[in-house]
Amino acid sequence: MDGDGRRLTRPVPRVPAGTARPAPRAARSRAERWRGDRWGAWLGWGVAVALPLGFLAVFFAWPVVSLVLQGFFTETAAGRELDLSGFAEVLSQERTWRIVGQTLAQALTGTLLSVLLGLPGAYVLYRCRFPGRTLVRGLVTVPFVLPSVVVGVAFRALFAPGGLLGWAHLEESFAGIVLALVFFNYAVVVRTVGGMWERLDPRAEQAARALGATPWRAFRTVTLPALGPAIASAAAVVFLFCATAFGVVLVLGGLRYGTIETEIWTRTTQFLDLRSAAVLSVLQLVVVAGALLVSSRARAKRERALHLTSDSVSAHRLRLRAGADGTDLVPALVTLVVVAGLLVLPMAGLVTRSLRAPDGSWGLDNYVALGTTGGRNALTVTVWEALGNSLRTAAWAALIAVVVGGLVALVVSRRPRRAGLRRAVGVLDAAFMLPLGVSAVTVGFGFLITLDEPLGLDVDLRTSGALVPIAQAVVAIPLVVRTMLPVLRAIDPRLREAAAALGAAPGRVLRTVDGPLGARSLGLAIGFAFAVSLGEFGATSFLARPDTATLPVVIYRLIGRPGAENYGMALAASVVLAVLTATVMMVAERLRGDRPGGEF
Amino acid sequence: MKLTTTATAATAGVVALLPLLAACGGTPTDDATGAASDTVTLVTHDSFAVSDDVLAAFEKESGLTVEQVAPGDAGTLVNQLVLTKDAPLGDVVFGVDNTYASRAVDAGVFEEYQPADLAPEVAAYAPDDLAGTLTPVDVGDVCMNLDDGWFEQNGVTPPTTLEDLAKPEYADLTVVTNPATSSPGLAFLLATIGAFGTDGWEAYWADLRDNGLKVAESWEDAYYVDFSGAGEGGQRPIALSYATSPAFTVSDDGKTSATSAMLDTCFRQVEYAGVLAGAENPEGAKKLVDFLTSAEFQADVPGQMYMYPADPDVELPADWQQFAPLADEPFEVAPADVAAHRDEWIEQWTATVVG
Numbered sequence: 017m018d019g020d021g022r023r024l025t026r027p028v029p030r031v032p033a034g035t036a037r038p039a040p041r042a043a044r045s046r047a048e049r050w051r052g053d054r055w056g057a058w059l060g061w062g063v064a065v066a067l068p069l070g071f072l073a074v075f076f077a078w079p080v081v082s083l084v085l086q087g088f089f090t091e092t093a094a095g096r097e098l099d100l101s102g103f104a105e106v107l108s109q110e111r112t113w114r115i116v117g118q119t120l121a122q123a124l125t126g127t128l129l130s131v132l133l134g135l136p137g138a139y140v141l142y143r144c145r146f147p148g149r150t151l152v153r154g155l156v157t158v159p160f161v162l163p164s165v166v167v168g169v170a171f172r173a174l175f176a177p178g179g180l181l182g183w184a185h186l187e188e189s190f191a192g193i194v195l196a197l198v199f200f201n202y203a204v205v206v207r208t209v210g211g212m213w214e215r216l217d218p219r220a221e222q223a224a225r226a227l228g229a230t231p232w233r234a235f236r237t238v239t240l241p242a243l244g245p246a247i248a249s250a251a252a253v254v255f256l257f258c259a260t261a262f263g264v265v266l267v268l269g270g271l272r273y274g275t276i277e278t279e280i281w282t283r284t285t286q287f288l289d290l291r292s293a294a295v296l297s298v299l300q301l302v303v304v305a306g307a308l309l310v311s312s313r314a315r316a317k318r319e320r321a322l323h324l325t326s327d328s329v330s331a332h333r334l335r336l337r338a339g340a341d342g343t344d345l346v347p348a349l350v351t352l353v354v355v356a357g358l359l360v361l362p363m364a365g366l367v368t369r370s371l372r373a374p375d376g377s378w379g380l381d382n383y384v385a386l387g388t389t390g391g392r393n394a395l396t397v398t399v400w401e402a403l404g405n406s407l408r409t410a411a412w413a414a415l416i417a418v419v420v421g422g423l424v425a426l427v428v429s430r431r432p433r434r435a436g437l438r439r440a441v442g443v444l445d446a447a448f449m450l451p452l453g454v455s456a457v458t459v460g461f462g463f464l465i466t467l468d469e470p471l472g473l474d475v476d477l478r479t480s481g482a483l484v485p486i487a488q489a490v491v492a493i494p495l496v497v498r499t500m501l502p503v504l505r506a507i508d509p510r511l512r513e514a515a516a517a518l519g520a521a522p523g524r525v526l527r528t529v530d531g532p533l534g535a536r537s538l539g540l541a542i543g544f545a546f547a548v549s550l551g552e553f554g555a556t557s558f559l560a561r562p563d564t565a566t567l568p569v570v571i572y573r574l575i576g577r578p579g580a581e582n583y584g585m586a587l588a589a590s591v592v593l594a595v596l597t598a599t600v601m602m603v604a605e606r607l608r609g610d611r612p613g614g615e616f
Numbered sequence: 617m618k619l620t621t622t623a624t625a626a627t628a629g630v631v632a633l634l635p636l637l638a639a640c641g642g643t644p645t646d647d648a649t650g651a652a653s654d655t656v657t658l659v660t661h662d663s664f665a666v667s668d669d670v671l672a673a674f675e676k677e678s679g680l681t682v683e684q685v686a687p688g689d690a691g692t693l694v695n696q697l698v699l700t701k702d703a704p705l706g707d708v709v710f711g712v713d714n715t716y717a718s719r720a721v722d723a724g725v726f727e728e729y730q731p732a733d734l735a736p737e738v739a740a741y742a743p744d745d746l747a748g749t750l751t752p753v754d755v756g757d758v759c760m761n762l763d764d765g766w767f768e769q770n771g772v773t774p775p776t777t778l779e780d781l782a783k784p785e786y787a788d789l790t791v792v793t794n795p796a797t798s799s800p801g802l803a804f805l806l807a808t809i810g811a812f813g814t815d816g817w818e819a820y821w822a823d824l825r826d827n828g829l830k831v832a833e834s835w836e837d838a839y840y841v842d843f844s845g846a847g848e849g850g851q852r853p854i855a856l857s858y859a860t861s862p863a864f865t866v867s868d869d870g871k872t873s874a875t876s877a878m879l880d881t882c883f884r885q886v887e888y889a890g891v892l893a894g895a896e897n898p899e900g901a902k903k904l905v906d907f908l909t910s911a912e913f914q915a916d917v918p919g920q921m922y923m924y925p926a927d928p929d930v931e932l933p934a935d936w937q938q939f940a941p942l943a944d945e946p947f948e949v950a951p952a953d954v955a956a957h958r959d960e961w962i963e964q965w966t967a968t969v970v971g
Contacts, residue, residue: 468703579864
């Protein structure tokens with residue numbers, strides 16, 4: 017029985033063995049016909065690599081490196097001098113190591129819990145069918161984009177003495193921070209893993225069951241290994257988000273808890289202590305690079321071609337009662353508890369409060385007020401105008417992120433035969449994850465000192481407003497890559513080989529093999545990019561001009577003012593942002609086109 | 617072939633986007649076509665606001681177009697100015713306050729300029745080391761606020777002084793913000809240094825700590841979550857806020873306010889404007905500074921920025937006069953001392969209060 021179970025972990029190849037490895041001679045004769053195209057293909061790949069790299073270099077690496085270097089050089093009478101004494105100083109402080117320890121502990125616990133709770137969620141929301149599924153899928157993404165200042169206040173209102181959860185003493189506690197981190201990152205696991213799970217051919221697992229494996233055993237030996245790359249992918253992203261969490265840790269951690277990120281923020285914005293900030297940035301980079309290395313090792317070990325299918329075939333009706341095929345009761349219950357307790361509860365607090373008018377009665381007054389500039393003119397634009405700005409900016413950001421991120425995913429999804437090329441692809445993959453692991457304040461300050469005349473052009477990008485969508489795209493690109501990559505990588509390379517052997521030019525292979533499958537993840541990628549951009553605050557707040565303030569920026573401003581009307585408006589605006597995000601994610605799901613039968 | 621086409625199209629797409637993006641972000645500061653002379657760029661923080669008609673009147677009269685850049689909140693503004701000293705973000709800055717001003721002046725961020733006809737009362741808001749370089753535009757007080765209803769209901773006499781806050785009858789009632797991460801928090805730390813001196817303030821904070829002080833990370837956090845006077849379920853009736861805050865808790869009939877400021881606990885913040893060194897349009901910059909001190913702009917300050925105009929001749933809104941007056945004798949610390957000792961004070965504060 018053991019042997020059977022293990023053999024089943026290797027999915028049945030989609031393409032019949034005969035065509036998968038065609039006779040070399042036949043291939044060569046066909047190949048001659050498109051030899052000319054090969055040069056074109058090389059050129060194409062060259063551009064596909066150069067364009068994203070150029071983008072990352074100008075809008076990420078250059079600003080960040082410039083700022084960090086400023087911390088390592090001191091101005092002396094003799095000119096600029098390299099000064100690395102900051103390392104010894106910062107690394108010998110006990111506080112530094114306490115914060116590094118806290119960062120790692122929070123991030124590891126947050127990641128572990130997000131994955132453990134996210135897996136049942138991915139199963140229920142992507143493998144089962146039930147009424148209202150689309151709505152719940154949209155709902156779980158909402159926390160992901162809520163401004164952290166609002167989430168911080170919402171959670172503190174729950175945790176504070178007198179709050180709904182005041183009895184649990186979660187204020188300024190490790191558990192409170194971890195819960196908030198899971199609140200933000202649950203969606204990342206559910207969507208990344210779910211996106212893969214729903215297209216996994218259920219027949220392998222069904223075969224294992226037919227051969228007598230228990231549902232748990234079939235899951236453990238067949239499904240889980242197949243989901244490995246997606247889980248590793250999601251865990252890496254979640255870890256980076258947790259390790260660099262800022263606003264919510266600042267608010268909930270109080271004086272006792274922090275992350276390297278909050279420390280860099282304090283050192284940079286409050287003390288202008290670039291020397292310590294630079295050392296901390298290097299430390300943060302070490303943590304991030306370590307996480308990326310571990311995750312890429314984990315992925316490489318499990319990476320394999322999978323048999324993907326259309327999700328409308330593989331999803332089944334949610335089974336709450338025990339039947340011949342087992343029951344979904346446990347995952348359904350776990351998901352219910354997480355969604356209701358961890359996601360809906362804090363959000364319900366926001367919604368309820370947003371419906372209480374300044375005079376204490378219930379009504380839509382706060383929403384009506386969104387057409388104004390707030391109590392005593394707290395804003396320079398109305399909230400609806402800010403919403404327009406947000407949508408415009410997010411559309412540009414999503415476009416840039418999907419073009420750049422899509423190219424990266426396409427390049428990285430290939431497994432070149434030459435070891436050197438393969439390594440280069442791995443480096444490219446890791447490089448585009450870095451924006452998630454570098455402090456927004458480092459990027460923001462870096463922009464200020466580098467982009468006054470980018471590439472010698474006489475355009476002050478810092479103040480033109482054009483930088484806002486670009487900065488948001490830099491943050492969204494890693495998510496686009498991570499969303500598209502598992503799906504593109506799961507395409508059996510033999511499919512491409514077969515197509516090529518049958519005479520398809522590289523472009524045609526791309527269009528007919530990668531295209532249809534990749535396109536299914538494209539909708540999700542656009543949705544993610546759009547949502548991230550809608551919620552981005554860190555870098556945006558450095559760049560947004562008063563007349564083009566985005567929704568998170570005006571929310572931040574409203575909540576920074578006294579007065580019941582401003583507070584109510586801030587919460588109403590947050591609810592609008594949340595509803596907008598959920599809608600975007602639901603539309604993105606539709607865009608994937610759940611055509612019955614799919615392409616296979 | 618197809619791949620090449622796709623990739624080329626993608627490249628062309630992104631390259632084509634860049635200028636479009638620049639356009640969608642609004643007019644670039646100056647198109648290097650000599651338009652610099654009629655555009656002036658104001659660098660400020662996210663709380664700056666001015667009525668449209670007041671600004672339009674200035675633009676019409678001066679022939680200048682005012683561009684605004686707000687790269688963050690008041691706390692980060694000075695650091696951004698220092699970092700961008702060699703390639704300034706604009707021509708004029710507004711919003712540098714007296715807790716940070718010296719750092720920017722010492723770093724050589726500003727060009728010397730002050731309006732010639734500045735009233736002596738206004739000029740007096742700039743201490744000697746800033747005079748001639750920075751122009752006071754508005755002022756405000758950071759003070760402890762009280763939930764008056766709470767004290768009435770519980771039959772407790774409201775505290776009036778800093779010393780009161782350390783007394784047992786006010787145990788567990790006070791919330792302030794962290795001076796390392798919040799600018800009102802820093803202002804209040806400075807108030808205690810002004811009140812108890814450089815060798816007395818740490819003992820005072822130790823007393824506050826032992827009396828059940830709560831420290832929140834940000835103003836919104838302290839005010840909306842912890843302060844009972846905000847009416848959002850908070851449990852503490854004494855919170856750090858501004859002298860203007862009681863004007864926001866006035867009842868519907870306009871006769872009473874639910875909160876009041878403790879005017880003997882205040883630190884005065886002064887916000888300055890200055891011409892940036894290396895400005896592309898220094899003449900326009902000077903005109904803009906003149907405008908910020910003009911009667912028209914000063915009268916616009918209370919309604920737009922929640923601050924008190926530096927010009928003493930401007931009449932304040934009626935509800936401010938009644939519920940939100942300025943402190944008569946706020947505590948003071950010289951900007952030069954703040955610049956010299958700020959980081960050290962914050963570290964000592966952290967050691968004392970957090971342990």
